[in-house]
Amino acid sequence: MSDCLFCKMANGEINPDVVYEDDKILAFRDINPKAPVHILVIPKLHITTLNELDNTNLAGLLLKTVVQLAIQENISESGYRTIINCNSDGGQEVYHLHLHLLGGKKIIAPLA
Ligand code: 5GP
Ligand code: ZN
Numbered sequence: 183m184s185d186c187l188f189c190k191m192a193n194g195e196i197n198p199d200v201v202y203e204d205d206k207i208l209a210f211r212d213i214n215p216k217a218p219v220h221i222l223v224i225p226k227l228h229i230t231t232l233n234e235l236d237n238t239n240l241a242g243l244l245l246k247t248v249v250q251l252a253i254q255e256n257i258s259e260s261g262y263r264t265i266i267n268c269n270s271d272g273g274q275e276v277y278h279l280h281l282h283l284l285g286g287k288k289i290i291a292p293l294a
Contacts, residue, residue, distance in 0.1 A: 183228045188278035192226040201254070206240065207247050209283075218286025219255045219262070223247050229279040232268040248283050257285035 183189050190196040191208060198210035201221055212220040223244055229235055245264075252258040262285030267274040 183278075186228055186278050187276055188222075188224050188280065189228050192224065202247060202251060207243060209247060209251055212282070217284040217289060219257055219284065221251055221255070221283040223251070223281040223283060225279060230277050231274060232266050232279060235279060244281055248281055251283055252285065255283075255285065261285060263289045 187196070191198050191210065198213070200208065200210045202209040202223075206226055207223065208226055209221055209223045212222050225240055225244060227240075235241055248264050249258070252262050262283060265282040265284065266272075266279070267282075
């Protein structure tokens with residue numbers, strides 16, 4: 183989608199702080215981190231919300247990437263939180279599916 187911020191990251195028009203990339207997935211640091219580690223994991227394919235995720239293989243790859251990044255960031259043992267915000271009441275601001283990976287401190291408050 184041409185006017186989607188995360189699509190622009192996926193196609194290289196905008197260059198975030200990338201921590202992982204393959205042909206299907208991009209992961210980058212959140213611009214407004216809520217924790218010492220705050221990474222967003224996105225499918226390169228435009229999927230608007232979790233409601234539109236019907237590819238179970240891709241769902242597994244996204245989750246596997248979160249775990250790999252938690253290990254890479256050295257927070258897999260101390261712990262982390264993974265969040266997917268869906269639509270308005272879920273607090274979704276960017277309408278391209280993304281998984282938040284938060285860690286590096288005790289995560290108490292929910293992600294507002
Ligand atoms: P949501 O509320 O949609 O689940 O989360 C969107 C996230 O995207 C927020 O945590 C916000 O800080 C992050 N974000 C918004 N714009 C940018 C940007 O231009 N670059 C990066 N790296 N993160 C962004
Ligand atoms: Zn998009």
